[in-house]
Amino acid sequence: MIAWFQARPGKIRASPSCRNASALICILLIAIFAPTDIGSAEVAGPVPRVLILYPYDERIPATNIVGEATRTRLLEATAGKIELFSEFLDLSRFPEMRHVERMARYLAEKYIDRRPDLIIALGEESTRFIVRNRNAIAPDAKIVFGGFGSATAEELRLPDDVVGALTEFEIRKTAEMAIGLQPNARRLVVIAGSAEFDKAWIAAAQEDLTGLPRNVETTYLTGLSIDEFAEHVAALPPDTIVIVLTVLSDRSGRNFVPRNSLQKIASAANAPVYGPYSTYLGHGVVGGNAATFESTGAAVASLAIDALAGKAITDVTVPQSYMADARQLRRWGLSEADLPPGTVVSFNERSLWEEYWKEIIAISVFVAAQSLVIVSLAFERRRRAAAEFQARRRLLEVIHLNQSATAGALSASIAHELNQPLGAIRINAETAAVMLESKEPDLKLIRQILADIRDDDQRAGDIIAQMRGLLKKRSEIDWQEFDLKDVIQSAIHILRPEAERRNVVVSSMGPPQGLPVRADRVHVQQVILNLATNAMDAMLHASGAERNLVFQTTLAGTNGKVEVSISDTGCGIPNDKLSSIFDAFYTTKPAGTGLGLSIARVIIEIYGGKIWADNRPEGGAVFRFVLPLAQRG
Amino acid sequence: MRTSVERLLNACGLTTEGYSSAEAFLSHATPAELGCIVLDIHLAGMSGIELRRRLKTAHPRLAVIFITAIDDDALELEARKVGCIAYLHKPFPAASLVGAVKDALAGNATD
Numbered sequence: 044m045i046a047w048f049q050a051r052p053g054k055i056r057a058s059p060s061c062r063n064a065s066a067l068i069c070i071l072l073i074a075i076f077a078p079t080d081i082g083s084a085e086v087a088g089p090v091p092r093v094l095i096l097y098p099y100d101e102r103i104p105a106t107n108i109v110g111e112a113t114r115t116r117l118l119e120a121t122a123g124k125i126e127l128f129s130e131f132l133d134l135s136r137f138p139e140m141r142h143v144e145r146m147a148r149y150l151a152e153k154y155i156d157r158r159p160d161l162i163i164a165l166g167e168e169s170t171r172f173i174v175r176n177r178n179a180i181a182p183d184a185k186i187v188f189g190g191f192g193s194a195t196a197e198e199l200r201l202p203d204d205v206v207g208a209l210t211e212f213e214i215r216k217t218a219e220m221a222i223g224l225q226p227n228a229r230r231l232v233v234i235a236g237s238a239e240f241d242k243a244w245i246a247a248a249q250e251d252l253t254g255l256p257r258n259v260e261t262t263y264l265t266g267l268s269i270d271e272f273a274e275h276v277a278a279l280p281p282d283t284i285v286i287v288l289t290v291l292s293d294r295s296g297r298n299f300v301p302r303n304s305l306q307k308i309a310s311a312a313n314a315p316v317y318g319p320y321s322t323y324l325g326h327g328v329v330g331g332n333a334a335t336f337e338s339t340g341a342a343v344a345s346l347a348i349d350a351l352a353g354k355a356i357t358d359v360t361v362p363q364s365y366m367a368d369a370r371q372l373r374r375w376g377l378s379e380a381d382l383p384p385g386t387v388v389s390f391n392e393r394s395l396w397e398e399y400w401k402e403i404i405a406i407s408v409f410v411a412a413q414s415l416v417i418v419s420l421a422f423e424r425r426r427r428a429a430a431e432f433q434a435r436r437r438l439l440e441v442i443h444l445n446q447s448a449t450a451g452a453l454s455a456s457i458a459h460e461l462n463q464p465l466g467a468i469r470i471n472a473e474t475a476a477v478m479l480e481s482k483e484p485d486l487k488l489i490r491q492i493l494a495d496i497r498d499d500d501q502r503a504g505d506i507i508a509q510m511r512g513l514l515k516k517r518s519e520i521d522w523q524e525f526d527l528k529d530v531i532q533s534a535i536h537i538l539r540p541e542a543e544r545r546n547v548v549v550s551s552m553g554p555p556q557g558l559p560v561r562a563d564r565v566h567v568q569q570v571i572l573n574l575a576t577n578a579m580d581a582m583l584h585a586s587g588a589e590r591n592l593v594f595q596t597t598l599a600g601t602n603g604k605v606e607v608s609i610s611d612t613g614c615g616i617p618n619d620k621l622s623s624i625f626d627a628f629y630t631t632k633p634a635g636t637g638l639g640l641s642i643a644r645v646i647i648e649i650y651g652g653k654i655w656a657d658n659r660p661e662g663g664a665v666f667r668f669v670l671p672l673a674q675r676g
Numbered sequence: 677m678r679t680s681v682e683r684l685l686n687a688c689g690l691t692t693e694g695y696s697s698a699e700a701f702l703s704h705a706t707p708a709e710l711g712c713i714v715l716d717i718h719l720a721g722m723s724g725i726e727l728r729r730r731l732k733t734a735h736p737r738l739a740v741i742f743i744t745a746i747d748d749d750a751l752e753l754e755a756r757k758v759g760c761i762a763y764l765h766k767p768f769p770a771a772s773l774v775g776a777v778k779d780a781l782a783g784n785a786t787d
Contacts (some may be wrong), residue, residue, distance in 0.1 A: 455746060459718070462745035466766025467677045473770030474684040481687075488683070495680065543718050544746060 091351045093117065094128040094159040094181065096173055098166035099135045105322060105336055106165050109190060112340020113163060113347070120348045128159065134168040147176035159184045161347055166190040170207070171199060185350045189343035189361070196358070206356045208342035212319050213363065214286065215251045216332035220365055220386075221284040221317045222259065224329065224377045230283045231261040234272060234308065236290030236299070241265065244288040259284075269293045269304060273311035281375075283314035287328070302326050315375045321366060324389055329375065330367030330382070338362055438645060439517045442566060445642045449572050450513050456541035460506045464499035471496045509537065512565055513572075520563045520649070524673045527558040527567070527605055531594050534571040538579070538592075546590055547579050553596035558605045559673040562650040567670070570646050570654075573639040574609045574666045581613030581664060603672045604652075610665035615658045624656055643668075677766070681714055681743075681773065688774050690781075698722035707735045712780035714773070717744040717755060728758045739780035741773065 095113060097106045110129065117125055132146055159181045164170040170188040177186065188196075188207035196209060218231060233248055235241040245265055252261060264275060269290065276285055290304035302322050309316040309327025318328040321335045342361045349356045365386035372379055372388075379388060396403060450457070475492045478484050535549055542549045560567070575592060582590045591612045599606040616624060625644040647654040647668045654668040682692045693710075695701040699721050707713075713731075717724040728740050742755045745766040755763055762776035 455748065458747060459745040462747075462766040463677060466743070466745060466768065467680045469767040470677075470680040470684050470770055470773070474680065474687050477684070477687045477770070492680075492683065540718065540746070543723075544748070544751070546723075 090124050090126055091121075091160040092126045092128065092157055093161045093163060093347060093351075094130065094154070094184075095163045096165060096169040097129065097131045098168040098172075099131065100133045101131045103135075106190070108336035109165050109340040109343070112337045113165075113189075113344045116341050116344030117347060120344070126157075128154075128157075132169060132172060134172065143172060147172070147179055151176070151179035154180060158182070161185045161187065161351055163343055163347055164188040164207075165343075167195055167199070170201070170205070174199070174201060174205060187343055187346045187350060187356075189339050189346075193358070193360075206346060206350070206358055208339055208346060208359050208361045210334045210339055210361050211363070212247075213251065213332060214248045214288070214319055215255075216363065216365070217286060217317050217319050217330075218252055218255060218284070220330060220332060220383055221286065221315070222256065223383060224372075224381045225282060225284055225315065226381075228282050228284045229258060229260060230280070231255070231259050231286065232264055232276070232279065232283060233261065233286045233288065234264045234276075234290065235288040236292050236304065237266055237294050237296075238289075238291035238298075240291050241289050248286075248288060266294055268295045269297065269299070269307055272304075272308050276308055276312035276314070276316070279312065279314045281314050285312055285314050285316040286331075287316055287318045287323070315371065315377065324366055324368055327371070328368065329371040329377065330365065330386065332363050332365050334361040334363045335366070335387075338364070436518065439520075441638065442569060442642055442646065443514075443516045445573065445638060446514055446565070446569055448639075449569065449576065450510065452576060453513075453537060453541055453572070455544070456537065456539075457506065457510055459540040459544075460537075461503055464502040464506070467499045468496050468503075471499070509533065513537065513568070515565055517563065517565070521565070522561060523564055524559050524561045525564050527560050527596060527607065527670070528553060530564060530568050531571060531596065531607070534568050534575060535594065537572065538575050541576075542579060542592060545579055545583065547582060547592050548590060549592045549594075551594035551596075553594075554598060558596055558598075560605065560650070560670045561673040562670065566646045567650070570643040570668065571607070571609070573643045577639060578609055578611035578613060578664070578666070581615075582611050583613075585613045585663075598672075599669050603674070604669045605672055606667055606669045608665050608667040610659055610663060612663040615662060616656060616664050618658070621656055621658075625654065677716070684770050684774065685714075685777060688777075690777065698724065698727040701727065702730070707731060707738055710738060712739045712741065712761075712777050714741045714743060714777070717742055717751065718746065725755055725758055728755075728760070732759060741776050741780065743768070743773075 095110055097103075097110055099106055101107070114127055117127065130150060134143070137143075137146075160183075162173050162177070162181055162184045164173045164186060165188070167190070170186075170191075173180070173186055177184065186205045188201075188205065190208075190210060192211050193209045196207065201207075214233075221231070222228065231252075233245070233252070235245040235248075242265070245263055249263065255261065264272070267275065272290065272293070279285065285308075287305045287308055289301040290299055290308070291301060292298045293304070301320070303326075305316075305318055305323050305328065306326040312327075315329045316327055318331045319333050320331065321333045323331065339361045342359055346356050346359065365383045367379075367382055367386050367388050369379070369388050369391040371377075382388070471492045475489050478489055478492075531551060531553075535551060539549060571594075575594075578592050579590075582592075589612055591610075593608075593610045595608045595610070597606050597608075598604070625640045644654050647670070650670055652668055652670040654666070656664060656666050659665050678694050678696070682694050685692050693705060695705060697719050715724040715728060719727075724742060724744075728742075731738055731740075740760045741762040741764065742760045743764045743766060744751065744755075747765060752763055761780050762772070764772060764776070
């Protein structure tokens with residue numbers, strides 16, 4: 044595991060080695076025969092087998108990230124037409140030669156019938172393993188490696204046909220990044236441990252960091268225990284730059300995973316800490332310059348694809364990138380704007396607002412607008428319902444006022460109606476009293492008198508009930524189905540005394556069958572009373588000798604309607620007023636409110652009908668209204 | 677109403693004839709034999725006042741008592757103009773009718 048970090052520090056290989064001269068020729072030949080673009084070269088022929096060798100066990104993230112990136116890229120480039128095998132050599136826990144040989148024999152046996160066409164070796168150990176055992180495992184396979192630098196590659200003395208993606212470390216770039224972030228820093232402290240690797244790192248860094256701005260004083264801190272490192276960085280002024288290379292072991296000989304030693308130092312530091320490994324990111328460094336494991340995987344895969352396509356390949360250097368930890372930038376008050384262009388900022392815990400403020404505003408505005416519309420529609424709906432309710436209530440109140448006015452106008456009639464039975468009751472009661480005073484009272488007759496009293500009392504009660512019906516106040520329409528003829532008869536009954544008093548002859552005609560309508564009975568009766576009292580008023584000053592009030596009902600065609608006409612022998616209506624008489628406040632009567640006809644129209648329209656007026660050719664006016672017949676059954 | 681008035685007058689020992697309308701009276705009754713007419717103003721057809729008007733020429737001394745259920749000053753004025761010994765509003769006490777009838781029969785009616 045540690046070895047994965049042991050990418051040897053050193054300068055980039057000055058130039059591609061001359062062993063690649065033959066490869067150049069190959070490239071030219073392929074360019075002639077296969078002029079396809081290199082990036083997406085299709086792998087021809089049978090599905091190629093690729094074996095990926097992982098140096099450690101399957102739970103090591105660093106190699107897993109590289110391996111996954113490689114696999115993904117390979118599958119993409121071949122559209123899945125590739126057979127991928129993975130072997131975890133576990134060389135960190137089993138470094139013994141016996142294990143290595145056993146593993147080689149095992150793999151040679153395992154792949155006897157499926158020899159890989161290409162082997163990808165991740166890390167130095169895997170590469171050393173496969174170079175040594177390639178003849179047994181896959182004698183014809185091409186080998187591509189990745190995960191270490193050119194210095195290591197040279198040490199391994201790799202054959203010419205073993206090509207890889209080299210990972211280089213340029214500590215200077217990390218230092219420059221730090222100076223960019225901390226332009227006021229005057230001190231640079233470079234830390235490394237006491238292991239050979241650490242010491243080599245210091246030496247490489249010293250070489251690489253020469254020529255930094257002169258006003259930055261560079262100190263190399265090495266040969267301390269981990270606690271001494273921590274104490275030291277804790278005492279540094281905040282405008283210091285700290286670069287941790289690796290602390291594989293400290294002065295006391297204690298061994299560390301570099302990431303863990305870095306974490307200890309960074310957490311104690313009083314100044315920003317930087318480091319040249321992507322694995323340091325998230326463990327206390329502000330950032331650094333390094334090749335990521337993902338880009339290593341992608342570079343390895345690209346080499347493999349080209350190799351499978353028969354193209355010549357040469358070593359490539361994995362592109363490095365600047366990376367930074369947003370949390371550390373915040374911790375030290377450093378500005379993201381001072382980072383080198385293209386820096387990948389991780390752990391960016393920018394709030395949702397910072398990240399998506401435009402979207403949030405747009406969505407919020409939309410939601411707010413929508414809510415506003417919904418609320419206003421709901422409000423409008425309620426307001427309209429309330430207004431309709433109010434209007435309906437007012438209308439019912441006006442109708443009631445009109446009822447009261449009619450009742451008032453007909454009060455003499457009603458009093459007459461009541462006085463008839465009351466008069467009879469009184470006479471009967473007194474007659475009975477007189478009879479009881481005789482010696483032999485005619486009990487049979489007295490019994491008859493009492494029966495008459497009871498009947499007259501009933502009559503009086505009916506008249507009062509009718510009166511109450513006429514005056515009944517409605518807060519809601521009382522829908523009911525009734526026979527229109529009954530209502531007309533009831534209206535005639537109420538009007539008759541008044542008609543008699545005025546010498547008006549009342550008559551009614553109509554079809555024999557019932558005329559069911561659905562409405563509020565009291566309202567329809569009110570319309571009839573309004574029209575009839577108007578008619579009687581119109582006849583009051585008419586010169587004609589005959590005063591006839593005629594009620595007529597007819598079935599209006601086949602469309603299920605009934606027409607009621609109320610005609611008089613009065614003075615008629617001036618022709619130019621026929622259309623305006625139903626308007627409110629139209630009146631010809633000195634004491635009229637001018638509301639009777641407009642109320643009649645409103646009522647008829649509530650129940651889906653129509654009302655109009657005409658003059659009769661023989662004189663007098665006729666008012667007609669139609670109402671829909673209730674559908675029976 | 678008519679039945680009850682007849683019964684009352686019978687109970688008081690008087691003989692009565694009843695007619696349901698002015699027209700029925702004119703075609704069946706013999707006004708000369710009558711001592712008094714109790715007449716409702718509001719009748720179906722010819723009104724009580726019109727009947728009185730017609731009787732007046734032939735039988736000017738025939739006593740008439742009007743009864744009515746309508747409380748109307750104009751009506752009362754018209755009734756008194758055509759002549760009557762009493763004008764009674766329904767409901768009225770039996771005694772006022774019986775008293776008026778007895779007065780009429782006694783011939784001390786003044787009109």
